[in-house]
Amino acid sequence: MFKKFILVLLIILFNTSILYASSHTREKVIFISVATQTEIFWNNIHRLAKAAAKDLNVDLEIIYTNRNHIKAVEIAKEIAKRKNKPDYVIVVGEKLIASRSIPALSSSGIKVFFIW
Secondary structure (H helix, E strand, O other), X not given: OHHHHHHHHHHHHHHHHHXXXXXXXXXXXXEXXXXXXXXXXXXXXXXXXXXXXXXXXXXXXXXXXXXXXXXXHHHHHHHHHOOOOOOEEEXXXXXXXXHHHHHHHHHOOOEEEEEO
16 A cells, blocks of 8 residues: 555656646846856856756856956846846946946846856
C-alpha cells in the first residue's frame, strides 16, 4: 500500500511540475554592461551572469556599451519605452549611469538591480 501511495504521489508531483513549467514564462533580464567584451573583470561577471541565468532558466541579454556611459543611459531609456519590456534590468554605478537610468526604468514598471 505504501509503495502505491508513493507512486501516486510521484505521478501527481511530476504532472504538477509539467503543468507549472508549461504555464510559467521565463523571466527576461537585460544587463546593461559598461564594459567591452574583452575586459577580464567584467568578462568574468558576464560569464557568471550567463551561468546563473542558465541555472535559473532565465533569458539574459547583455548589452555592451564599450565604456560609453551616455550610451548606457540612452539604452536604459530605450528599454523603458519598449513594448515588450524585460522583467528586470541590471545597471552599474559608473559615471552616474544608475542615477540617470533607474528613474526611467522603474517608472515603466521594470525592476532594477544595481551593481556598484
